[in-house]
Ligand SMILES: Nc1ncnc2c1ncn2[C@@H]1O[C@H](COP(=O)(O)OP(=O)(O)OP(=O)(O)O)[C@@H](O)[C@H]1O
């Protein structure tokens with residue numbers, strides 16, 4: 138399929154991995170942490186692209202899953218020590234899956250611009266649920282004083298307090314997510330998902346359960362985002378409602394569009410670019426947010442395909458079964474019985 | 475009398491005050507082509523959409539053999555053995571011929587939504603896809619991206635996709651529309667072969683094709699069936715002649731063909 142054409146070569150992947158493994162041994166702790174954060178955000182963008190790029194569904198509530206993953210860790214971290222990864226991670230992912238299942242089941246009944254609006258509304262609802270109620274510290278959010286632990290036989294095997302260890306965990310998560318999504322889009326399931334994107338009516342009349350396929354992709358993508366959120370919360374020791382708001386959802390979408398929806402890695406590159414840009418501008422300019430906006434606009438217009446790809450997703454082919462007017466035919470008598 | 479594969483009874487579809495289809499009962503028999511003709515807006519496409527599940531009927535019932543399919547969604551009807559083409563060619567334009575047909579075969583394979591392993595590696599699916607491409611006469615075009623083919627070939631591709639779903643009943647909405655003479659002849663020959671072991675319902679404006687192919691003929695006007703039966707019988711009915719007043723020549727021409 139046309140959108141799968143930009144797969145990087147094995148050599149390039151090996152080189153990037155080698156650099157990634159060497160990085161924490163050559164740069165300062167600040168940059169190791171910065172790189173870890175970027176990889177988790179990259180994982181978030183990569184997960185969104187499963188739905189946006191491969192599913193053709195522009196979702197604006199993706200941060201909700203990221204935020205939920207983080208909040209679940211905050212809820213499950215005791216006051217006097219780290220949460221057990223064995224328990225807290227699967228629980229967090231199950232809850233995120235359930236949330237994605239409910240949101241997906243309701244929003245996937247709509248199409249195009251309506252899908253965007255419904256997902257946006259869900260994202261906002263969850264934001265205000267955490268912002269305006271006392272269940273999780275309201276607008277102040279919650280602190281996570283201890284990192285989760287992977288205890289086996291009384292020993293913690295994973296010291297997430299160490300920036301370097303955390304870096305490798307983030308790297309493994311990102312790589313794992315990339316492999317998972319790559320497997321998925323190349324599998325029969327992935328072909329069915331892309332078929333539904335390209336021509337929903339034909340996918341249905343071939344026999345594909347389009348709704349179920351999309352819902353599955355939506356949940357898988359949400360769970361990967363939840364995983365990224367869980368570890369992001371762990372890294373910063375803090376969760377706040379902004380973590381699940383539409384502002385972040387829109388930012389991830391920009392990363393996906395900037396990096397390109399046609400490949401697994403594109404959105405990760407988009408995430409790195411945007412976060413890197415932010416970092417550079419932040420230290421150099423006072424009104425850096427304004428400049429960032431201008432740079433993004435310029436990039437979207439300059440990058441081939443970026444904006445156009447999004448536009449085609451916003452205006453999908455009509456899928457209702459109304460009759461199409463018969464085309465006039467040149468090869469027959471005017472009276473066409 | 476041959477086996478009835480698909481039976482629709484008293485179908486009605488209303489759009490607000492408009493009865494697009496009303497009181498239509500049709501049977502599709504095994505090894506037969508059932509042609510539905512009628513002027514523009516007669517409700518022919520709506521009838522096909524009702525039979526394929528793309529549109530839900532206001533009232534009426536549809537059976538595949540003993541199975542009530544009235545409330546089945548289009549994807550479940552496809553699995554129940556109903557395949558269809560659309561009036562406006564509906565294919566995956568950016569994929570190759572083979573990938574289009576492979577997808578269709580995949581949808582009807584053992585594990586259509588398997589999440590591991592590459593899609594192209596399923597030998598059984600590939601074999602069924604190759605057979606359908608061959609049956610539709612597109613083997614030489616297997617690797618061509620669909621949008622680069624002629625209109626006629628794209629319509630052949632749509633039929634190959636339908637074949638790969640191993641349907642028992644095939645619904646064709648104006649398969650000859652927009653085709654040149656040579657392409658149309660090829661398509662007519664192909665449709666003639668489709669009925670082997672299956673049932674075909676075809677909507678077509680081209681009377682030569684209709685009289686060349688049809689074993690059974692239904693005429694619709696304003697959503698209602700005004701006549702049904704063997705082509706010879708229907709052609710001579712006064713009501714049909716009245717409905718096509720002024721176009722007698724065409725019916726005669728078709729009959730002579
Ligand atoms: N979704 C819809 N909403 C409202 N009216 C519709 C819809 N679909 C079809 N119609 C109307 O129903 C009637 C039958 O349409 P249909 O497309 O079935 O006719 P047809 O016999 O296929 O015509 P043609 O030969 O032009 O393809 C028309 O008057 C059409 O305008």
Ligand SMILES: [Mg+2]
Nearest residue numbers: 460518519561
């Ligand atoms: Mg029609």
